[in-house]
Amino acid sequence: MIEDVKLISKKFAIENAHTLEVAQKHGAYTSIDKLFSLKPQEITQMVSDSGLRGKGGGGASAGEKWKLMPLGEDKPSFLVVNCDESEPGTFKDRAIITKDPHLLIEGIIATCYAIQAHHAYIYIRGEYKPFQDILQGAIDEAYEAGYLGENIFNKDYKLDITIHRGAGAYICGEKSALLESLEGKRGHPRLKPHQKECEWYFGNPTLVNNVETIASVPYILQNGSDAYRQYGTPQSPGTLLFALSGHVNRRGVYEAQFGIKMIDYINHYGGGIRGGKKLKAVIPGGASTTILTANEVMEARLDYESMRAMGSSLGTGGMIVMDEDTNMVEALKNLLEFYRHESCGQCTPCRDGSGWVDTIIGNLLKGKASMSDLEKTLAIANTMDGKTICVFAPALADVIRGFVTKFRSEFEAYIRKSKR
Template sequence: MKWSFVPRGSKPVYITVNADEGEPGTFKDHFLMREDPHRLIEGLIIAGWALGARNAYIYVRGEFLPAIEALTEAIREAYKAKLLGKNIGGTKYSLDIAVHRGAGAYVCGEETALINSLEGQKGQPRLKPPFPAVNGVWNMPTCVNNVETIMALPWILENGPEEYQKLGTPKAGGTKVFCVSGDVKKRGVYEARLGIPLMELLESEEYCGGIVGNLKGCIPGGSSTQVLTAEECKKANMDYESLASMGTMFGSGAIMPFNDTHSVVEMLNTLGKFYSHESCGQCTPCREGTGYVQRIISCIANGKGKDGDIELLDSLCTGFTGTTVCPLAAALGAPVQSYIQKFRSEFEDAILKNPEHATPRLSENYRPQGWWE
């Protein structure tokens, strides 16, 4: 689908692998690149050949040193074996792969920010349209794909797309690499068919081997997705449609179940710190809003919450939707709103810890104190 937008023939086409895995709870790409870099190179050669690309970039998050080392080593080996460079394997097709180390900005996982960063500019998302497929790296058509997508290609080419389709649900075929962290017995990276029930993934011996403590809720697809309560977890299947019907997202496949020893307010506080720190500062709602929201959450978490803070948070997060260049602000807005909706009582309890919770922060007669007083 994504490849079909790339115009053919007229301009050089670039292919870029998005390995800037920054979503909290996601670590599958790092694992995949470290353990099997050759498959990524193989997939890139297939993708590059299909798109007619002469150059490919792998944008790796700067912190992933083992993955970068493994990749560079694998690329060196591939060049040695004449599987990269000019006339790959004696064919007419040539491809060069360059590994680019990012500087560790979450927003560079957004494809246009990634392209900006790759070009040496500030890692800030571009306005769309034009989309990267038309105008990407060096203003040329660019295909930006995830590590996992590229790495699935060799298998599909070997066994045929029908076989791959059979693995998943009718609407979304294939498998997905899940990375499970949090309160489970065996944390790690698991490949499973799409549509696997969430509880099967968490409880079966084949995968995570059960939950530690009492399940309170679960983040189904990385920190920016809406949280699921324990009841919802039992009904959820890990595919796009099922999760969308529950008001959440499939996201990056980072599953984070948590038990009842964790405070939802504290979790949200951590998330808020992350997103306000990672905002690129380009557009207003995110630059100012993430910090604002985070300060309110931290007030609630530190026993300084006031009545009405929950409503304030909710209305601020509504202001994130549709007003920003990229979805980073919405990626904070979605969890905030879902945490509040699903675990409201915890927030209310946290606010009640403040003995002065009922007195509003701003009195009717509040005037900022200034030089004129």
């Protein structure tokens, strides 16, 4: 049986928890007193000790990332919160900003203090305008209450939060593309530095973290890093807002500890497969992770290391569940159209590769492809892998290889049918 753990989703079921009044009745902003009694470095160390990992899909250690931020420089530091959430199958950040936006604001205050930033930007995807309005309402309330602005909480600390609205570009969820977009440019990912360093916004040191990562900070701050570590696994401590979509009975966002079995999660929270059908496959963490077959799902555990060992990745934890009737060729075609549309076009392997494979699979569906075309999709995937500026193309390569190798018979069936 799965034990419910609610560190981030604690207030999700409470009505009107997006208003300051209700949120405060249920403990919002209580971690702030402790915050200002500690030094910034102590907060960073605490987050580092908690083992908190970036929850936007990458899973890198949050504390280690914070340590890359220089303290006491002349240049201003910035925090950028990534709320671009465009990964198909992922809708958890939306839950936070609509159901408990004050938790995010509380996390932003703590994070900004730890890296000594006085301005935070929340980069939100353009489509999320209705949810942006709720978040903006919460920010306005926080300004009025003196939790944001000059001398927050009557302390000698200034903090502003600005929501920056994107305009429909999946790639802006990639942190360097996001910063380019925030600088008023096209969302083209930047070349990576040869050693670890912080991000740069107009040449100023900047930390980019996902909404859920920042929203995890108040719990750690208040209860300590050991309290966070009592959940999850030693390498993947804590919880994640996993999500279910597709062919399950109860779709939605449900928080759970890392390390539980995927099939238990799907049955417990999702209520099993819709219509009593059999499970065929699950895309584990947003479209960009390698698909798992039903047999693999039985073995899979929801933590970064186990998923890696299975040849996939945990990603954002947004699972897309498919039942036995799903046509895998059509499913891949659907995703290929997505990637073809969303490739930013900077790197040739990605720009041309995404379109090329989409065309081939389109032809295959029309009965106009041969076995060598199918092989070609794998060859193109290999050409895309590791040869581009960002991880968009390697992720797509994994998607193609996953579908084509694990469900090869379905692809071949189309080819055989076309020969007749």
